[in-house]
Amino acid sequence: MQDAFVAAFGAGLKPGKSHRLRIASLSGPDPVAVAGADLVVAVGAAAARAAATGNDAPVLAALISQQEATTLRTQAGNRRLGAIVLDQPMLRTLRLTRLVAPGARRATALFGSENTAAESQFRLNAKRVGLIPETTRIDDEGQLGAALDRLLQSNQVLVAVPDGQIFNRNTAMSILLTSYRYRTPVIGFSEAYVRAGAIAAVFSAPDDIGRQAAEWVNEMSDFAQLADQTREPRYFRIAVNDRVSQALGLETRDAEALAQAIRSEERRP
Incomplete structure (x- = not known):
């Protein structure tokens, strides 16, 4: 699941971007090593929880539910959190x-x-x-x-x-x-x-969400713009x-x- 997301996300990024991007794809709650990252893209609920509570970098959480995104925002100290949820309109x-x-x-x-x-x-x-x-x-x-x-x-x-x-x-x-x-x-x-x-x-497959995540990253000039934004699946x-x-x-x-x-x-x- 994560591999399909990562492949689509990487393929969708515009060339020439100077941002240092790190994708956190975890199956457990271990801390995410994100030192120096401009943005953490956290794939799945476990990665999103670890990334949102373990660092100060902006976080784009993907492949999570609307309920999980709401809980993350309530519990996480990191308020610069955006999400693409799996819940369809x-x-x-x-x-x-x-x-x-x-x-x-x-x-x-x-x-x-x-x-x-x-x-x-x-x-x-x-x-x-x-x-x-x-x-x-x-x-x-x-x-x-x-x-x-x-x-x-x-x-x-x-x-x-x-x-x-x-x-x-x-x-x-x-x-x-x-x-x-x-x-x-x-x-x-x-x-x-x-x-x-x-x-x-x-439903949206992982590569659908990965494509949308790349498009969102491409359109941002400042990753702080992610704060408190939630997007429903486009594809x-x-x-x-x-x-x-x-x-x-x-x-x-x-x-x-x-x-x-x-x-x-x-x-x-």
Whole structure:
């Protein structure tokens, strides 16, 4: 994962830059050796935590979630922290939802008790694409089964959002199985979740984020400009699960055609 990011990042940097750049790619919390660096590009959550707390250089964190970026900013003493998160724009995900489940009128999503911003974005953007939104908040995993039973009885598609309180290793498969029992398609947020049984997902690969990180570095004259900035993925891909779509009576769609359709919508003013 890190290798693909590093390759795309290095290939995307403009030649002739005088900045000394060091990429911190760690699997553990060991201190990052960054003496003299103008910028630390930290790949993954472990590297981002180490870089943000272990030095005074500006940090560009990549391949982390929005929740991880928020936590880093709260805990880190280094305030010159920018991030490119893996979380897709909510409107992009809901455009995919509309394309792969064109007959759906109602869409639902579950959120952790503190994820109010994402819930608001879901409601707003569902309406933008012509879907009636219904959401619920979960305080603990014990509430998940009852909430799913209630929501899936009246909604025609479940949109999975990257909220660790809802979708984690303990719950991800049971959510898919419950949704399948109700014959409700699930829109995922990762390629792995599509392989597990979601009908489709929009996601960004490490080289997509590496390319975007290089473009961000190229446009900056001062790395202090990173401070408190978070950018959503610019480049993305679509994954589809034809087998599950067919089992649910949905038309199968070509992944690249779906991606092109969404890109066309995003280019419109």
